Amino acid sequence: MNDTINAILFDLDGTLLDSNMDVFLPHYFKMLTARVAHILPPEKFIAHLIQATDVMIANDGRATNEAVFADAFYPLVGQPREKVEPIFKDFYANDFPALRQHTRRKPEARQVVQRAFDLGCDVVIATNPVFPAIAIEQRLEWAGVADFSYHLVTTYENSRAAKPSLLYYEHIVGEIGQRAEACLMVGDEDMDMVAAHLGCLTFLVPGPRTALAPTTPQPTYRGTLADLWARFQEWEVSHG
Numbered sequence: 059m060n061d062t063i064n065a066i067l068f069d070l071d072g073t074l075l076d077s078n079m080d081v082f083l084p085h086y087f088k089m090l091t092a093r094v095a096h097i098l099p100p101e102k103f104i105a106h107l108i109q110a111t112d113v114m115i116a117n118d119g120r121a122t123n124e125a126v127f128a129d130a131f132y133p134l135v136g137q138p139r140e141k142v143e144p145i146f147k148d149f150y151a152n153d154f155p156a157l158r159q160h161t162r163r164k165p166e167a168r169q170v171v172q173r174a175f176d177l178g179c180d181v182v183i184a185t186n187p188v189f190p191a192i193a194i195e196q197r198l199e200w201a202g203v204a205d206f207s208y209h210l211v212t213t214y215e216n217s218r219a220a221k222p223s224l225l226y227y228e229h230i231v232g233e234i235g236q237r238a239e240a241c242l243m244v245g246d247e248d249m250d251m252v253a254a255h256l257g258c259l260t261f262l263v264p265g266p267r268t269a270l271a272p273t274t275p276q277p278t279y280r281g282t283l284a285d286l287w288a289r290f291q292e293w294e295v296s297h298g
Contacts, residue, residue: 063259063293065209065236066174067227069245070185070194072265074171074283075201077161079267085160093149097142098135106134111188115220119229123187123214150192158200166283171203173290180209180234184243184250187217187226209234222249227256244286248274261286 071077090107091100098106110131117126132139174181185194191213198204198211210233212226219225231238238257243250246265254260254275262268262277263286270276279289 062240063179063242064240065180065182065231065234065242067182067184067230067241067243067253067258068171068174069243069247069250070183070197070201072246072267073244073250073263074164074167074183074203075161075197076164077197077200078265082157082160085157086154089153089157090149093145093153094142097137097145103135106131110134114188114214115223117219117223117225119218119225121218123217123220124190127188127214146190147192150190150196154193155196158196161197161200163200163202164283166287168202170283170287170290171206173287175206177290177293180236181206182230182234183208183211184227184230184245185212186221186249187212187214188220189214191215222252224252224256227253227258231256231258242278251275251277254278 068074071079071082087104091103094103110127113130114123114127117123120126121129128139132142135142171181183194183198185197191211194211194213195204210230212230217226217229219229227238227243231241239259241253242259242261243253244261244263245251246263247267248270251260251262251270251274254277259278260275262280263283264280279286
């Protein structure tokens with residue numbers, strides 16, 4: 059790896075954590091709807107949740123993702139935020155942990171993250187910030203990488219854009235004070251690899267949801283997390 063890299067951005071789901079969203083999300087929706095069934099029928103709740111999430115993903119930076127979601131969601135369900143939000147918080151604290159069974163650790167994940175820190179890079183968890191911090195912190199724990207001092211972990215509370223918007227990556231680059239060209243985005247999906255449009259280097263970890271759009275630049279690198287770790291080893295030699 060001969061490029062000058064000062065920051066490494068890691069996607070979480072499908073990259074550091076083996077969690078196929080096509081499997082995970084149906085279980086997530088089933089558990090969450092059960093908690094709000096006394097307020098809204100499941101099919102209506104899911105429809106409103108998806109609609110508000112789509113509005114959040116299209117956030118143009120005017121407010122945090124949390125605020126954009128709330129402004130869209132609570133009017134749709136016709137219930138005050140003060141009534142529904144405590145249910146969500148209780149769900150994430152007490153029910154969400156059970157979803158761990160639908161994920162698996164990647165043995166190489168911790169080694170790769172540790173090496174990124176050892177190399178002196180700014181390390182960012184660049185997971186799509188459509189979940190609250192409590193859910194992201196739990197998934198970091200499931201991946202075995204929760205105890206690192208990350209420069210930034212994107213959550214819906216601290217982010218004003220979402221993947222695949224380039225504004226999401228612009229905000230990260232600005233927050234950590236780096237040039238895009240000095241950042242490496244590691245991920246498994248098109249919405250990770252689009253960071254190349256901003257000038258970021260990219261490392262594709264192919265998985266079940268890997269399907270790059272024709273307009274997305276080819277990844278700078280590709281391979282498994284073990285391949286990335288090996289590149290980090292070479293990088294230490296060539297840059298040491």
